[in-house]
Amino acid sequence: MKIKLLILLSFFINLQAADKPNILLILSDDQAWTDYGFMGHKHIETPHLDKLASESVLFKRAYVPTALCRPSLMTLATGRYSSVNGVTGNNPKADSKNPNNPDLKASVIANIDRFDTIAELLVEQGYLAHQSGKWWEGSYQRGGFTHGMTKGYPAHKKGRHGDEGLKIGREGNKPVTDFVDMAIEKKKPFFLWYAPFMPHTPHNPPKRLLEKYKKYDLTLPIAKYYAMCEWFDEACGDLIKHLEDKGVRDNTLIAYVCDNGWIQQSDKNGYAPRSKRSPFEGGTRTPIFFSWPEKFKAQDRKELCTSLDIFPTIVAAAGARMPKGLPGLDLNSYMSEQKEIPRDHIFGETFAHDIADISDYEASLLYRWVIKDKWKLLLTYDGKTDKGKPKYEEKEQRPQLFDLSNDPSEKHNLAKDHAEKVAELAKLINDWYPVTKRKTLTEYK
CATH class of the missing domain: 3.40.720.10 (Alkaline Phosphatase, subunit A)
Structure with missing residues (x-):
């Protein structure tokens, strides 16, 4: 049967x-x-x-x-x-x-x-x-x-x-x-x-x-x-x-x-x-x-x-x-x-080439980003890179906001001029999932 x-x-x-x-x-x-x-x-x-x-x-x-x-x-x-x-x-x-x-x-x-x-x-x-x-x-x-x-x-x-x-x-x-x-x-x-x-x-x-x-x-x-x-x-x-x-x-x-x-x-x-x-x-x-x-x-x-x-x-x-x-x-x-x-929006995340800790993904977290309409926001994190130390250019140690419709090459960071938009998009990212162990780099140099 x-x-x-x-x-x-x-x-x-x-x-x-x-x-x-x-x-x-x-x-x-x-x-x-x-x-x-x-x-x-x-x-x-x-x-x-x-x-x-x-x-x-x-x-x-x-x-x-x-x-x-x-x-x-x-x-x-x-x-x-x-x-x-x-x-x-x-x-x-x-x-x-x-x-x-x-x-x-x-x-x-x-x-x-x-x-x-x-x-x-x-x-x-x-x-x-x-x-x-x-x-x-x-x-x-x-x-x-x-x-x-x-x-x-x-x-x-x-x-x-x-x-x-x-x-x-x-x-x-x-x-x-x-x-x-x-x-x-x-x-x-x-x-x-x-x-x-x-x-x-x-x-x-x-x-x-x-x-x-x-x-x-x-x-x-x-x-x-x-x-x-x-x-x-x-x-x-x-x-x-x-x-x-x-x-x-x-x-x-x-x-x-x-x-x-x-x-x-x-x-x-x-x-x-x-x-x-x-x-x-x-x-x-x-x-x-x-x-x-x-x-x-x-x-x-x-x-x-x-x-x-x-x-x-x-x-x-x-x-x-x-x-x-x-x-x-x-x-x-x-x-x-x-x-x-x-x-109207999508997310992404960037980690180091090598996995710093296979039981903790945040250990390698470098960026999270969101695109909504014409805007793109990058948030930078202090995860470990391949050599174990943060590796950022100074200009990247802050939120980066780009108008992709006018600046597809992302040459002009507009974050200082659009604080409300940065806050709106940062909330979307943080609501996506919480990061608890890594510091967000937010200083403007």
Whole structure:
């Protein structure tokens, strides 16, 4: 009797799954919000993403809640802020205050077990789920994927951020396209976590692309970075074409986001200030778009969007179980019916690159921020940085208020002239969640 029930349950799951959209989550790695053709860059060419964006519900005023690789990806996997999911930085510091947990790396990875991941929820609904590219939280199986490339720590001792998965895109897409073919053959809906290690360093693009950008009289580091952006675009185009060739594109929901920004230094390898790891636009802003030809008409939306919206939007589109207490919004009805999103502000938080104390997220807290309408407020905190001491420029030891409509580069701090606005936005931040152990730096120098 039990076997018959299991067979019957499997039949209904497969029947239900046949009507579900395939889902592709495309994740760029270290790319500025300006660095696409569809965002108006004067040199960088991204024709495949340009076409996809033109067919999508596009949010140009979109953000990630934290501008660093691992914590940004963890917010996508769990739908939770870093201060909730416990992964605030890329690495735990060796002097973390946990003498009874000598394996700090494993302790940080264990945070993934506390939450329903996006892959787990989709697999519950009959999906096959594949991980490729960047992934920090152990093996792909630990993230709830049925298939994948990353072996992860501890199976791969050097599996810091993706190991075998980092080959995707740079060495072609065959592992992913083979998975798509297999899922189609099995008549299963599929979920792809597609996170190429691109345009992330090493900036070693094909010679043909590098020569193309050298003609603009750019410095070599910038030409290499620009070429990497186009190489990433080519990888995305190759995967999308495969979906088209297999006849599944129309019923595939594609969500696009970048994990954090990147402003390439002109004279050497590396990122400039106010980009990656920072709370400024160069670190946190990214285009986000959703393409589902069967459901959404192309739209250029003016509202604010956060990458935390991606989790509930995908989960709802798949008809999967929705965890309680998610901070993001399910955008499906707003996009399909072209209704205004009832939200006028979003939040973000910035922590040090290394986790000072894995049991106390506040130990590494450097900034919290809110954007409401045209205004953006940054509050600075005295959390420990990678070297264990506060590391701020003097001008940053105070609230910073910017009018993004007139000052998108955040050059003019208007906090002194708009005390009431600072108080209003600071209250929003403090009502979001209380900070009890860290001092807010509020002095005006």
